[in-house]
Amino acid sequence: MIETIQEMLSxxxxxxxxxxxxxxxxxxxxxxxxxxxxxxxxxxxxLSHVGFGITAVAVAFGLTPLPIAIPGVIIVAIILxxxxxxxxxxxxxxxxIISSSALAIGVAVTSLTTGLNTDVCNFMxxxxxxxxxxxxxxxxxxxxxxxxxxxxxxxxLFAVTFDEDxxxxxxxxxxxxxxLIAILTAVxxxxxxxxxxxxxxxxxxxxxxxxAMRVFKSFKSVVISSGIISVICFWIGIFLSYSYNISxxxxxxxxxxxxxxxxxxxxxxxxx
Amino acid sequence: MxxxxxxxxSFGYFSTHEILKDISMEINEGDFICIVGExxxxxxxxxxxxLGLNKISKGMIEVNDRIGYLPQMTEIQSNFPATxxxxxxxxxxADNIRKIFYTKKDKEKxxxxxxxxxxxxxxxxxxxxxxxxxxxxxxxxxxxxSTDKTILLDEPVNGLDPxxxxxxxxxxxxxxxxxxxxxxxxxxxxxxxxxYANRVxxxxxxxxxxxxxxxxxxxxxxx
Numbered sequence: 001m002i003e004t005i006q007e008m009l010s011x012x013x014x015x016x017x018x019x020x021x022x023x024x025x026x027x028x029x030x031x032x033x034x035x036x037x038x039x040x041x042x043x044x045x046x047l048s049h050v051g052f053g054i055t056a057v058a059v060a061f062g063l064t065p066l067p068i069a070i071p072g073v074i075i076v077a078i079i080l081x082x083x084x085x086x087x088x089x090x091x092x093x094x095x096x097i098i099s100s101s102a103l104a105i106g107v108a109v110t111s112l113t114t115g116l117n118t119d120v121c122n123f124m125x126x127x128x129x130x131x132x133x134x135x136x137x138x139x140x141x142x143x144x145x146x147x148x149x150x151x152x153x154x155x156x157l158f159a160v161t162f163d164e165d166x167x168x169x170x171x172x173x174x175x176x177x178x179x180l181i182a183i184l185t186a187v188x189x190x191x192x193x194x195x196x197x198x199x200x201x202x203x204x205x206x207x208x209x210x211x212a213m214r215v216f217k218s219f220k221s222v223v224i225s226s227g228i229i230s231v232i233c234f235w236i237g238i239f240l241s242y243s244y245n246i247s248x249x250x251x252x253x254x255x256x257x258x259x260x261x262x263x264x265x266x267x268x269x270x271x272x
Numbered sequence: 273m274x275x276x277x278x279x280x281x282s283f284g285y286f287s288t289h290e291i292l293k294d295i296s297m298e299i300n301e302g303d304f305i306c307i308v309g310e311x312x313x314x315x316x317x318x319x320x321x322x323l324g325l326n327k328i329s330k331g332m333i334e335v336n337d338r339i340g341y342l343p344q345m346t347e348i349q350s351n352f353p354a355t356x357x358x359x360x361x362x363x364x365x366a367d368n369i370r371k372i373f374y375t376k377k378d379k380e381k382x383x384x385x386x387x388x389x390x391x392x393x394x395x396x397x398x399x400x401x402x403x404x405x406x407x408x409x410x411x412x413x414x415x416x417x418s419t420d421k422t423i424l425l426d427e428p429v430n431g432l433d434p435x436x437x438x439x440x441x442x443x444x445x446x447x448x449x450x451x452x453x454x455x456x457x458x459x460x461x462x463x464x465x466x467x468y469a470n471r472v473x474x475x476x477x478x479x480x481x482x483x484x485x486x487x488x489x490x491x492x493x494x495x
Contacts, residue, residue: 037352152372159362162354165343169323170366170418217398218355 008242016136017128017195017248021234023143024192028201029208029230030150031185033223034161036209043080043182044202046095047189050076052198053102055123060113066138069190076102077182103198126197126249128238139191146184153177158219200249204230207256214260214267233259273301274336275422275454276322281331283321291317293478295331301421304448304455306469306486308462314478315458319426322456337454338366340415340423344430345407356402356410357395360386363417382417388451389413389443405436409443416447422454423447429461437461441468 008014035041054072055065076098083094110120150157160167160177167174185205192201208226216222237252276299284290292314299305309315320326321333323341340363364378386392389409399407408428415423425444429437445468447453459465466472472489474482482489 155362155365155372155374156369158354158358159365162352162359162362163343163346165346166341166414167365168325169339169341169343170363171369172365213351213353217353217401218396219353219358222353 004243005239008239013131014128014238014242016131016133018235018238020131020136020139020191021128021195021238022231023139024188024195025204025208025230025234026227027143027146027150027184027188028192028204029226030223031146031181031188032205032207032209032230033212033219033226034157034181035185036206036213037161038178038181040081040091040181041202041206042092042095043077044185044189044205046080046099047073047077047186048193048198048201049099049106050102051190051193051201052123053104053106055193056106056110056120059119060109064134066135066190069193070187073186073190074183077186078179081178081182122197123193124198125247126193126195126200128195128241128248131194135191135194142187142191146188149180149184153180154223157181162219196249196252197247200253203253203256204234207253207260208233211256211260211263214263215270229259274334275299275301275303276336276339276456277334278322279332279334281321281328281333283317283326283328283330291478292321295478295480297473297480297483299454299456301454302448302452303471304444304469305457305471305473306462306465307456307458307473307475308460308465309475313475315475316426317478318475319424319458322424337422338419339456340366340417340419342408342411342415342423342425342428344426351400354399355396356386356391356399356413357382359399359410360391360395360413360417363414366418382413385413385416389416403436404432405439408432408436408440412440412443412447416453421452422456424456426458427460428457429459437464441465444468 035043051069051073054069058065058068080091080095080098083091114120156167156172157177160172160174164174188205189201192204196204208230209222211229212222212226216225233255234252237255238248240246240255241248241251278295278297281292281295282290283292295318307315307318317326321328322335323339324335361374361378361382364374364381367378368375383392386395389412391409391413399410402410412423412425412428415425429440432440441464444455444457448455457465457469466486466489469486472482472484472486473480
């Protein structure tokens with residue numbers, strides 16, 4: 001096993017993937033705790049499809065996708081949250097409508113131009129080979145910003161996530177923090193999409209928080225452990241993906257699923 | 273000293289339909305006020321005005337103390353991973369909104385309040401494992417953390433069994449008498465609440481119909 005790891009790490013593109021993947025997994029897990037607790041878990045799924053749609057259109061026009069996809073997905077994220085607060089349209093139906101439309105537009109544009117080639121497949125299901133140096137630099141910058149903001153606003157994010165009414169009464173601008181979470185989620189999704197794929201990126205947002213909540217019971221321990229769980233699942237996933245030549249995104253999701261089963265059992269035992 | 277002073281307040285989302293009409297009242301330091309009224313009478317709207325969450329259209333509200341708030345129980349809290357300590361401590365954010373971390377002073381304040389409310393020994397317990405009465409005690413502690421001397425409670429005993437209700441009321445009574453905390457409470461549970469309150473304010477369709485010492489308050493009106 002050690003030999004395989006050594007061999008794996010000797011490839012520069014895998015080193016890059018591991019660096020980006022670790023950072024993205026960590027950020028996704030931290031944001032995931034708030035999203036899951038606020039019942040916005042679906043938003044990750046919706047945004048990833050929007051990310052795909054925008055990317056497909058950008059590629060069709062011969063543009064670099066990331067600089068267009070990031071602001072585009074951020075705007076959609078804010079709109080979705082606004083709709084969620086509005087109550088006129090149920091937010092889950094709004095997410096479903098926007099996400100399937102974006103996916104449809106992406107697929108249609110692709111069919112009209114390049115056709116469903118490997119590039120598009122990579123966007124759908126993820127590929128660690130697809131990451132360029134500029135992607136890596138952008139991912140690192142974005143991840144560091146997310147981590148810093150999370151630490152700075154940790155107290156307030158807890159207060160707002162736990163009890164919005166109380167937070168507003170003590171003078172916190174609750175909407176501002178919800179928007180912050182949405183923007184950061186949008187950015188993490190676009191950055192992580194390359195590795196995990198459109199179809200699977202939302203899982204690394206949701207799984208770690210759910211897994212951690214099976215066993216841990218304080219907010220702090222759930223936040224910290226979901227970050228650790230997410231990174232460990234990513235490492236195991238990328239190793240298995242390399243060793244058995246399975247799609248990276250899919251492997252990571254399956255590792256998360258196994259972890260969820262293990263933690264559910266541990267949680268049951270601890271309870272008794 | 274007056275804590276809250278309201279003068280000819282009117283409030284409505286549309287100018288044609290006012291939820292609160294011409295409300296005037298004064299809450300003084302040391303009061304234990306019980307605000308009663310049917311569903312939809314405007315109680316919650318009045319609370320939101322006092323807390324500054326609603327922008328008022330007419331009249332004025334003067335609030336001379338920071339008010340600790342205990343909102344109605346919402347569903348989302350039922351499986352939330354959070355310890356008593358984390359929740360109570362979050363009340364102190366009101367003191368220093370701009371800081372990144374809790375200060376030593378915040379932690380001491382939270383500790384004192386938790387000790388006072390018999391929560392300190394169970395502070396590592398998870399919120400969703402607590403009984404309904406304990407949960408309310410935690411939220412009262414959080415409210416106290418965010419204020420100097422005034423708390424506002426929205427239906428604090430809703431859905432609790434009678435024995436626990438008595439405990440919550442005794443706790444509020446103690447805070448009011450011993451610690452000098454001004455209490456503003458909205459409740460459905462009029463007959464028991466008036467035993468502890470010193471004043472009762474009744475709201476009906478957005479108007480104050482009664483504002484009397486609790487000893488003079490008769491349920492169902494003066495007939």
